[in-house]
Amino acid sequence: MRFRTSENERLKRAFQEVYAEKARDDLGDGWPSQVMRRVRQAGPLKPASVFWSSFENLVWRLVPVCCVLVFLLGVLFMKMEIGSGYDYLGTVRAEMERPSLSELYGLEG
Amino acid sequence: MQKDSLGPSDADIVRRVIDGDVNAFESLLDRYRVLVVKIVARHVPHGDVEETTQDAFVRAYLSLPTFAGKSDFSRWLGSIAVRACYDFWRKAYKSREIPMSELTDKHRDWLEEVLSGESGASRREGDQRSEARELLEYALDRLSAEDRMVLELVYLEGLSVREAADLLGWSAANVKVRSFRSRRKLEQILKGMRREERGAS
Numbered sequence: 001m002r003f004r005t006s007e008n009e010r011l012k013r014a015f016q017e018v019y020a021e022k023a024r025d026d027l028g029d030g031w032p033s034q035v036m037r038r039v040r041q042a043g044p045l046k047p048a049s050v051f052w053s054s055f056e057n058l059v060w061r062l063v064p065v066c067c068v069l070v071f072l073l074g075v076l077f078m079k080m081e082i083g084s085g086y087d088y089l090g091t092v093r094a095e096m097e098r099p100s101l102s103e104l105y106g107l108e109g
Numbered sequence: 110m111q112k113d114s115l116g117p118s119d120a121d122i123v124r125r126v127i128d129g130d131v132n133a134f135e136s137l138l139d140r141y142r143v144l145v146v147k148i149v150a151r152h153v154p155h156g157d158v159e160e161t162t163q164d165a166f167v168r169a170y171l172s173l174p175t176f177a178g179k180s181d182f183s184r185w186l187g188s189i190a191v192r193a194c195y196d197f198w199r200k201a202y203k204s205r206e207i208p209m210s211e212l213t214d215k216h217r218d219w220l221e222e223v224l225s226g227e228s229g230a231s232r233r234e235g236d237q238r239s240e241a242r243e244l245l246e247y248a249l250d251r252l253s254a255e256d257r258m259v260l261e262l263v264y265l266e267g268l269s270v271r272e273a274a275d276l277l278g279w280s281a282a283n284v285k286v287r288s289f290r291s292r293r294k295l296e297q298i299l300k301g302m303r304r305e306e307r308g309a310s
Contacts, residue, residue, distance in 0.1 A: 003224070003299075003300070006226070007223075008296070010223050011223055011224065011299070015241065015245050015265060017238075018238055018241045018242045018245060019245065019261070019266070021238070021242075022150055022151050022242075027146055027159050031163055032135075032142060034163055035138055035163050035166045036132075036135055036138065038163065038167045039131060039134050040131055042170065042171060045126065045127055045129075045170070045171070045174055
């Protein structure tokens with residue numbers, strides 16, 4: 001059985017109150033200098049190429065489509081393989097049944 | 110975009126940093142340190158706030174070239190801080206570094222009092238707050254990193270689905286579904302506690 005709406009509301013209020021108290025900013029003063037040290041270690045920035053960033057976005061957007069396409073092509077290819085196997089067998093059989101050149105010209109026996 | 114009456118605007122500073130003036134980033138750090146610490150302190154345990162805040166600022170620095178200036182810089186930085194917190198929880202859950210908190214009868218009593226609408230006058234308010242906080246942590250520890258972040262942003266901070274989606278960089282539909290599911294999971298966890306209590310008594 002689920003909680004009643006009034007129970008949910010009371011719980012939500014109580015949790016929101018204690019959660020809001022978590023937002024304290026009583027850190028020491030040393031951390032900004034550590035950030036700047038890490039930033040200086042990283043060095044000057046390279047401007048992002050608009051072309052490459054938009055290309056990257058496009059590539060990620062196309063990934064699901066490509067996956068589906070690869071899957072479909074795979075299925076199609078497998079089906080074609082089976083079909084072409086049968087075709088190949090038929091060709092071999094027809095080849096075996098076809099009379100040879102010597103038979104055609106009556107040169108045998 | 111903030112424009113300090115005594116100093117350069119955020120856009121000017123960002124431009125200087127991108128142009129190679131690394132030290133100019135310190136102005137942005139001074140301007141937004143309180144904001145970022147407040148965001149991070151809500152989402153990660155107290156002992157990890159400093160490191161996660163540092164990570165958020167370093168990530169912001171490295172991402173500055175992608176800041177197009179179309180949105181407010183504080184919003185852009187806020188979303189980086191929220192994503193740093195999300196990454197913190199992903200790593201923490203993966204390595205299982207976060208110790209699971211345990212509950213006592215006091216927590217169950219608090220839950221019963223809140224659900225029944227009683228004031229709980231028999232106990233001090235400070236005790237009740239600490240029980241509520243520990244109970245909330247207990248429940249959040251049992252959610253995935255994704256559910257935890259969505260529950261904190263939408264249910265506990267009261268942000269809209271769209272705002273939470275912008276901060277996390279997810280689709281609004283994803284946040285909506287996760288918000289619904291995570292609230293259900295929270296309810297299940299709390300209900301489980303009540304069942305345990307009944308079974309024990």
